[in-house]
Amino acid sequence: xxxxxxxxxxxxxxxxxxxxxxxxxxxxxxxxxxxxxxxxxxxxxxxxxxxxxxxxxxxxxxxxxxxxxxxxxxxxxxxxxxxxxxxxxxxxxxxxxxxxxxxxxxxxxxxxxxxxxxxxxxxxxxxxxxxxxxxxxxxxxxxxxxxxxxxxxxxxxxxxxxxxxxxxxxxxxxxxxxxxxxxxxxxxxxxxxxxxxxxxxxxxxxxxxxxxxxx
Amino acid sequence: xxxxxxxxxxxxxxxxxxxxxxxxxxxxxxxxxxxxxxxxxxxxxxxxxxxxxxxxxxxxxxxxxxxxxxxxxxxxxxxxxxxxxxxxxxxxxxxxxxxxxxxxxxxxxxxxxxxxxxxxxxxxxxxxxxxxxxxxxxxxxxxxxxxxxxxxxxxxxxxxxxxxxxxxxxxxxxxxxxxxxxxxxxxxxxxxxxxxxxxxxxxxxxxxxxxxxxx
DNA sequence: ACCTGAACACCGTTCAAGT
DNA sequence: ACCTGAACACCGTTCAAGT
Numbered sequence: 001x002x003x004x005x006x007x008x009x010x011x012x013x014x015x016x017x018x019x020x021x022x023x024x025x026x027x028x029x030x031x032x033x034x035x036x037x038x039x040x041x042x043x044x045x046x047x048x049x050x051x052x053x054x055x056x057x058x059x060x061x062x063x064x065x066x067x068x069x070x071x072x073x074x075x076x077x078x079x080x081x082x083x084x085x086x087x088x089x090x091x092x093x094x095x096x097x098x099x100x101x102x103x104x105x106x107x108x109x110x111x112x113x114x115x116x117x118x119x120x121x122x123x124x125x126x127x128x129x130x131x132x133x134x135x136x137x138x139x140x141x142x143x144x145x146x147x148x149x150x151x152x153x154x155x156x157x158x159x160x161x162x163x164x165x166x167x168x169x170x171x172x173x174x175x176x177x178x179x180x181x182x183x184x185x186x187x188x189x190x191x192x193x194x195x196x197x198x199x200x201x202x203x204x205x206x207x208x209x210x211x212x213x214x215x
Numbered sequence: 216x217x218x219x220x221x222x223x224x225x226x227x228x229x230x231x232x233x234x235x236x237x238x239x240x241x242x243x244x245x246x247x248x249x250x251x252x253x254x255x256x257x258x259x260x261x262x263x264x265x266x267x268x269x270x271x272x273x274x275x276x277x278x279x280x281x282x283x284x285x286x287x288x289x290x291x292x293x294x295x296x297x298x299x300x301x302x303x304x305x306x307x308x309x310x311x312x313x314x315x316x317x318x319x320x321x322x323x324x325x326x327x328x329x330x331x332x333x334x335x336x337x338x339x340x341x342x343x344x345x346x347x348x349x350x351x352x353x354x355x356x357x358x359x360x361x362x363x364x365x366x367x368x369x370x371x372x373x374x375x376x377x378x379x380x381x382x383x384x385x386x387x388x389x390x391x392x393x394x395x396x397x398x399x400x401x402x403x404x405x406x407x408x409x410x411x412x413x414x415x416x417x418x419x420x421x422x423x424x425x426x427x428x429x430x
Numbered sequence: 431a432c433c434t435g436a437a438c439a440c441c442g443t444t445c446a447a448g449t
Numbered sequence: 450a451c452c453t454g455a456a457c458a459c460c461g462t463t464c465a466a467g468t
C-alpha cells in the first residue's frame with residue numbers, strides 16, 4: 001500500500017499527541033528518515049483528507065519533530081508538493097506499465113488495461129492526480145512524466161503497426177489518448193460520472209480509438 | 216484600491232432603497248453590492264493569481280469593508296468558491312452555445328467551434344475550471360452544469376442524425392466528448408501541450424469523433 | 431549536519447456590539 | 450439588515466541558537 005521508504009521501517013512512530021509529552025525520555029531522535037516519513041505521511045493525508053488538510057506543521061507534529069525541521073528537506077510547502085507530484089508520476093508510470101504487461105497479447109485488451117490502470121489511479125488518489133497536473137509544476141512535469149509518456153508511446157506504436165489504431169503522427173495520437181484518459185479521470189473524480197459509467201467510458205474510448213463500433 | 220464592481224448591472228435591491236442615496240457619495244457605504252463586488256474581484260484574482268492568492272480578508276480589504284463583512288454573504292470560504300464555480304458553469308455554457316450558433320451549418324465546423332470555445336475558456340480561466348471540476352462540489356456540479364450538458368447533448372443528437380457521428384447511446388457519446396475536451400484542456404493548462412498543439416489536438420479529437428482520417 | 435524555539439505576518443472563523 | 454472590532458487558533462516562513 002505504501003510504496004517508497006521500503007527497507008527502513010524500524011522507527012515506527014505511531015504518532016499521537018499525548019504519548020511523548022512527558023514520562024519516558026525517548027529522545028534519540030535525529031529521526032534519520034524525516035524526509036521519507038514526511039513524504040509518506042503527506043501522501044496518506046493527501047489521499048484521505050485532500051490537499052487543504054496538508055500542512056507542514058501538522059506533518060512535523062506527526063513525525064515528532066519541531067515545526068521548523070521539515071525546512072531542512074523541503075524549502076517550502078510547494079517543494080513538498082513538487083516531490084509528491086514527481087513520486088506520483090513515477091508510480092503511475094509503473095502501474096500503467098505493469099497493467100499492460102499483464103494483459104496478454106490482444107491489443108485492445110492491452111489498451112483497455114492501460115486505460116483502466118490510469119483511471120483507477122486517478123480515483124484512488126484524486127488529490128494527488130490533481131496535484132500532478134496542477135499548472136504550478138509545468139516545468140517539473142515533463143521530467144517525471146517521461147516514463148509514463150514513453151510507455152504510452154510504445155503502446156501507440158504497437159497499435160499502429162498492428163493496424164488497430166488509425167495511422168498518422170504518433171505523437172499527436174499519444175497526446176489525444178492521454179488527454180482522453182485524463183478527461184475520463186477528471187469527470188470520474190468530480191462526480192460527473194459514476195463508477196460503472198467510468199468503465200463504460202473507458203471501453204467507449206478504446207473502441208473509438210480502435211475504430212470499432214460504439215454500442 | 217480600485218472600486219471594482221464594474222460589470223454588475225442587474226442586481227436587484229429588494230426593499231432596501233433607503234440605503235441608496237442619490238448622487239455620488241463615496242463614503243456612506245453600506246456598499247449595496249458587496250456580494251457582487253466580492254464575486255467580481257474573486258474571479259479576477261483567481262484568473263490573475265490563482266486560487267492560493269484568494270483570501271476572504273483580502274477581498275474584504277479591496278472592497279473597503281471589514282474582514283468579517285463577507286460573512287453576511289458567504290458562510291465560509293468554500294461557499295464563495297462554490298458560487299464562483301456555479302457562475303463559471305453558467306458562463307462556460309453560454310460561451311460554448313454562442314460558439315456553436317456562430318459557426319454556420321457544417322457539422323464538423325460546429326463541433327470544432329464548440330471544442331475550441333471550451334479549451335479557450337479553460338486556458339483563459341485555468342484556476343476557475345479546476346475549481347469547477349474540483350471534487351468538493353460534486354453535488355453542486357450537476358445543478359449548474361445542466362445548461363452546458365444540454366448544449367452538448369443537442370450537438371451529439373445533430374451529429375448522429377446527420378450520420379457524421381457514430382451511432383450508439385448518445386449519453387455515453389456525450390460523456391466521452393466532454394471528457395475528451397476536459398482532458399485536452401487539462402493537458403494544455405498543465406503545460407503538457409503548447410498553444411498550437413492545443414488547436415491540433417482539438418482538430419484530431421473532432422476528426423476521431425467524426426471518423427475522418429487523422430493526419 | 432540536523433534540529434529547536436521564538437518571532438512575524440497572515441489567514442479563516444466566531445461573536446458581541448454598533449448603526 | 451448589514452457591518453465592525455476584538456479575539457482565537459492555526460498556518461508558512463525566517464533566523465539565531467543549540468547539539
